[in-house]
Amino acid sequence: MTFKILLLDFTRGQLQDLMTSWGEPPYRGNQVYEWLHKNLVTDPMQMTNLPKRLRERLAAESVVNPLERIVQVDDAHGETRKTLFRLPDGATIEVVLMLYDKRRTVCISTQVGCGIGCPFCATGMGGLTRNLSPGEIIAQVHWFERWLREDAPDSEGLAVQRPSRVTNIVIMGMGEPLANYDATMQALRAIADPKTFALSARNITLSTVGLVPKIDRLAEEESLPIRLAVSLHAPTDRLRNKLVPINQRYHLPKLIDALVRYQEKTRRRVTFEYAMMRGINDSVEQAHLLVDLLTPVRKAHVNLIPLNPTPGSPYQPSSPEAVRRFQQVLEAGGVTTTVRLRRGVEISAGCGQLRQAAQQPDVLQFIRA
Structure with missing residues (x-):
């Protein structure tokens, strides 16, 4: 061959x-x-x-295109399309297109699997296979951009009028992007190149669990002013050590210090992702602790995300009442919050879930139906 x-x-x-x-x-x-x-x-x-x-x-x-589509599923509202792709070596990755009133957002992956090992995440449960190359990252964006650009009267049941364009990218799919730093940055520079693809870097959000040395390095990327989000999920080291095991290396005080340095260098806001899990990290007391933790971070914003549950997992989403109480505490403490929409629950749109389902034909058949 x-x-x-x-x-x-x-x-x-x-x-x-x-x-x-x-x-x-x-x-x-x-x-x-x-x-x-x-x-x-x-x-x-x-x-x-x-x-x-x-x-x-x-x-x-x-x-040119290393992606082979294996499975494509849409949610009932036509707002989310999740696609499982096979790469030339047989590895599989997920990509999600999310449609909003004025935004067409693609959620991309940077690794095959993930080595962080978060127990509530389907990708983390499967472990890390390898990093993606720059081209394998770029190809995910190009795939949906080509589909959106088509001058077609039929949008295949999705809530979008074509021709259109990708307006936003979130690097929140499979893998830890800062653990594949060079390939991810090369891909993003190509996507943000004003002479070619020309997506504004300010419309790109990179989510990390908090690799402190790489956050410091990212702060020096003056020509690529992307947005930074941190997958936090816990207000204390004791809990975060369990939910996000890399915290055992980079404790919360070290992470917060790195984010303060990042803000001093870039003058950009940092967003925190907080997956709300019933009875684990959603108490009023934990909300107060989160307010205290984020005090040094200028204009911190928290996205509260009811967990997309993985089948068979003990980690389940918080109730709407618990989310509302948590949000009230944060806002009373001066921390702005957004309760993120849960997209594609019925199509396993959580990170790694469709990939996991594809290995179980009975589950995959249920999702397709």
């Missing part, structure tokens, strides 16, 4: 070098880059301003 390179893995400069190594002028690299990231072609033969011999060589030796 002949190994084929993934063109989306290459930066503009690397494509110029590749073309030079093939005996072509460097500007051919710019042309290929624009076909990939502006026109979103999936076949090198579509790159019509390239010589035929070069298109044929690209077709023979490279791959």
Whole structure:
């Protein structure tokens, strides 16, 4: 079997070098880059301003789209589409399209599985297989962008009028993006490139469990002003050590100090994700502790998210009453909050759930139905 390179893995400069190594002028690299990231072609033969011999060589030796769709499921309201993709090595990843009044948001993955091991998360329960390459990350966004760009009267039951565009990206799918830092940043630079895909970096949100050294590194990314969210889920080290095991390395005081440094450097707000779990982290007392914890963080905002439950898990979503009480305490303490909509519960839209279901045909059949 002949190994084929993934063109989306290459930066503009690397494509110029590749073309030079093939005996072509460097500007051919710019042309290929624009076909990939502006026109979103999936076949090198579509790159019509390239010589035929070069298109044929690209077709023979490279791959543009590494994704093969396995399962696609939509929620009953036509607001959420979750897709499970297979990669060339057989690994599988999830991507979610979420539709709002004025936003078309894609939730992407950065790893196959996850090594953090959060016990309430389906991805964490499966462990880490490998990091995704830059091109494998970019391809997820391109897949839904191509679908949205289609000038089609039929939106396949989804609540969106086409042609349209991806307006926002959240890096909250499978994996810890800061554990795959270089590939994630390369992918985001390509997506935010004003000359090609041109999505504003301010419309990109990266969610991390709190890898302190990488947060410090992210603060130095002055040319890529993305938004930062922290998957917090607990107000004390004792509880967070259980829910988010990386906390045993980076305790909450270290994490909060890193976020204060991040804000001093970037002047940007930090959002906190708090998955609300019945009887575990949703008491009024814990809400007061969360207010105290976030006091040093300027303009901290908390997204309260009733947990998307994993089948068979002891971790279940908080009741609406518990969420409301928790929110009242936070807001009384000066912490702004949003109760996030639970999207796609019936289609296993929580991180890693569709991938897990695909390994259980009886469960997958229920989801498809």
